[in-house]
Amino acid sequence: MGSNVRLGNATLGAIRGAATPAYNRSETIEGIVHLGVGAFHRAHQAVYVDDRLAAGEHGWAIAGVSLRSPDTHDALAPQDGLYTVASRSGAGEELRVIGALTSLLVAPEDPSAVLACLTDPRTRIVTLTVTEKAYLRGAGGDLDASHADIQWDLQNPDRPRSVFGFLAGALAGRRRAGTAPFTVLCCDNLPANGETVQKLLLQFAGLKGGDLARFIRDEVACPSTMVDRIVPATTDADRDRVSAALGVEDAWPVMTEPFMQWVVEENFSAGRPRWEECGVTMVSDVRPFEEMKLRLLNGAHSAIAYLGLLTGHETVSAAFADPRIRNFVDRLWGEAIPTLPKDAGLEPRAYTAALAERFANPALKHRTGQIAMDGSQKLPQRILSTARARLADGAPASHLMLVVAAWIACCRERGHGLPAGHFADPLDSTLTAIFARIKAPEALVAEVFAAAGFAGDEPLRALAAGHLKTIIDKGAGEAMAAAAREGA
Structure with missing residues (x-):
C-alpha cells in the first residue's frame, strides 16, 4: 500500500x-x-x-x-x-x-x-x-x-x-x-x-x-x-x-x-x-433509450464476445482491434439503427461513435468470456427482436443472425477449441446433449432454437444455419467476410 x-x-x-x-x-x-x-x-x-x-x-x-x-x-x-x-x-x-x-x-x-x-x-x-x-x-x-x-x-x-x-x-x-x-x-x-x-x-x-x-x-x-x-x-x-x-x-x-x-x-x-x-x-419516456442500448451497445457486445472467442481474443479491446470484427460491428449497427424509434431524441450515430471509443479502450480488460454468459437469455432482446424488425421491414438481417450462429458455435466449442468452463448458459445441460447427438448445422440450429424458445423464427433460423455451416467449415473470419459480401 x-x-x-x-x-x-x-x-x-x-x-x-x-x-x-x-x-x-x-x-x-x-x-x-x-x-x-x-x-x-x-x-x-x-x-x-x-x-x-x-x-x-x-x-x-x-x-x-x-x-x-x-x-x-x-x-x-x-x-x-x-x-x-x-x-x-x-x-x-x-x-x-x-x-x-x-x-x-x-x-x-x-x-x-x-x-x-x-x-x-x-x-x-x-x-x-x-x-x-x-x-x-x-x-x-x-x-x-x-x-x-x-x-x-x-x-x-x-x-x-x-x-x-x-x-x-x-x-x-x-x-x-x-x-x-x-x-x-x-x-x-x-x-x-x-x-x-x-x-x-x-x-x-x-x-x-x-x-x-x-x-x-x-x-x-x-x-x-x-x-x-x-x-x-x-x-x-x-x-x-x-x-x-x-x-x-x-x-x-x-x-x-x-x-x-x-x-x-x-x-x-x-x-x-x-x-x-x-x-x-x-x-418523459426512457424506453427508446433502453431499446437503443439493447440493440447498439448490448447487441454489439454479444457480437464482439462470440466472434472474439472464435477468433482467439480474450478482451473486448483486443477483439475490436481486429479489423474483421470492427468492420462487422459497423455493419451490425447499420442493420440495427433503422429499427430504432424515430423522433424520440435519440442520436444513434453519436452513440455508436462513443461506443467505438469504449470498445477500443485497452485499460478496462473487459473479458469476452464474461460477456458471453447467458446468451440464451440475452440474445432475444439484444439480437432477435432487431432481426424480426428487419424482416418485417423487408430488410436483410444477415449480420444480426451471424451473432446467433456465433453463440451456438461458441457453446459447441467449449471443451474443444475453448476451455470447457469458459462461460456458462442456463441451457448448458440441454445444449450439451444436443451437440452430442446432432452434427448437421441446419438440424443443430433447429434443435437449439426450440430449446431456447426462439419459436416462430423460420427465416431467421435458416440464416443462422447458413452462418453456422460457414463457421464450422471455414471459420468465423470467413463467416464475417461472407456476411459483408451479402450486404454489399
Whole structure:
C-alpha cells in the first residue's frame, strides 16, 4: 500500500494525486438512501450526486445500505465513506475522491436503523442497485410470494430482509406519520425498471393487506431509468496503485471507464437534484433509450464476445482491434439503427461513435468470456427482436443472425477449441446433449432454437444455419467476410 494512513475526512487535505470533494461534507444532509451499495453505484449514481453537492445542492447526500454483506461498510466506514473512482483509458488514469456517501448501514445487522433512515422526513429519494436476483421474481415475472424472505417480512415487518419489506415498511411508516412518500428510483438493468419495481412492490403490499397498495399506486413515484458504465472488479494491484497515488490507503477504490450515462424519467414525488446540469438526460419516456442500448451497445457486445472467442481474443479491446470484427460491428449497427424509434431524441450515430471509443479502450480488460454468459437469455432482446424488425421491414438481417450462429458455435466449442468452463448458459445441460447427438448445422440450429424458445423464427433460423455451416467449415473470419459480401 502507498501508506499506513487511511483515507478519511482528516486526510483529505493531504491528498495531491486526485480531485477531492469541492464542498464541506459536514454541511450536507442525507436526502437519498441507496439500497445495494456496490461498485456500480459508487462509480455511477454517487458520482452524479457528488457533482450536485459540489454545485451547492447540499440536501442530497447519500446514506448507503448493504442488504446482505458488510464488506462495503467494513471497507468504507473507517474512511468516513470516502473512496476513489479511477477512470481508466488508453491515455492513462484519472483519480477522483467521492464524498457523496456520508453514512453506511448493513441491513441484516440493524434493520430498524435502515427503516429509521428510510422513514426520516429528509429522505426524499430511495435509489436501488440490488441486482436482478434481489427482486425475488418467480418464473412468470411476478413476485415469488412463497420466497422465504417474503414470508419472513410479512410475519416480521419491523425486521425486514427483502427490498420490498424495507420499502413497504418505510412507506407505511411515513404514511402513519403524515410524511410525504419518497420516490423509488431503480437503477438496475431491468427493462422498464421503474414499472417492474412498482408492480412487485404493489404485489408485496397486497400480501400485507389493507389499503397500502392503493396508497403506493396513487402516491409513490417509480420512474424508470437507464444506466450505463463499465465497472470491472477492483484488484489488489488496483488498491496498491491508487493508494500509492493518493499517499493514503484506500481499502476499496472502484475502477471504471470515462464514459457514463444516466437517462431518467421526469417523475418525482418529493423533488430531485438538478441532475440535468451534470449530464443526466431527463426524459418523459426512457424506453427508446433502453431499446437503443439493447440493440447498439448490448447487441454489439454479444457480437464482439462470440466472434472474439472464435477468433482467439480474450478482451473486448483486443477483439475490436481486429479489423474483421470492427468492420462487422459497423455493419451490425447499420442493420440495427433503422429499427430504432424515430423522433424520440435519440442520436444513434453519436452513440455508436462513443461506443467505438469504449470498445477500443485497452485499460478496462473487459473479458469476452464474461460477456458471453447467458446468451440464451440475452440474445432475444439484444439480437432477435432487431432481426424480426428487419424482416418485417423487408430488410436483410444477415449480420444480426451471424451473432446467433456465433453463440451456438461458441457453446459447441467449449471443451474443444475453448476451455470447457469458459462461460456458462442456463441451457448448458440441454445444449450439451444436443451437440452430442446432432452434427448437421441446419438440424443443430433447429434443435437449439426450440430449446431456447426462439419459436416462430423460420427465416431467421435458416440464416443462422447458413452462418453456422460457414463457421464450422471455414471459420468465423470467413463467416464475417461472407456476411459483408451479402450486404454489399
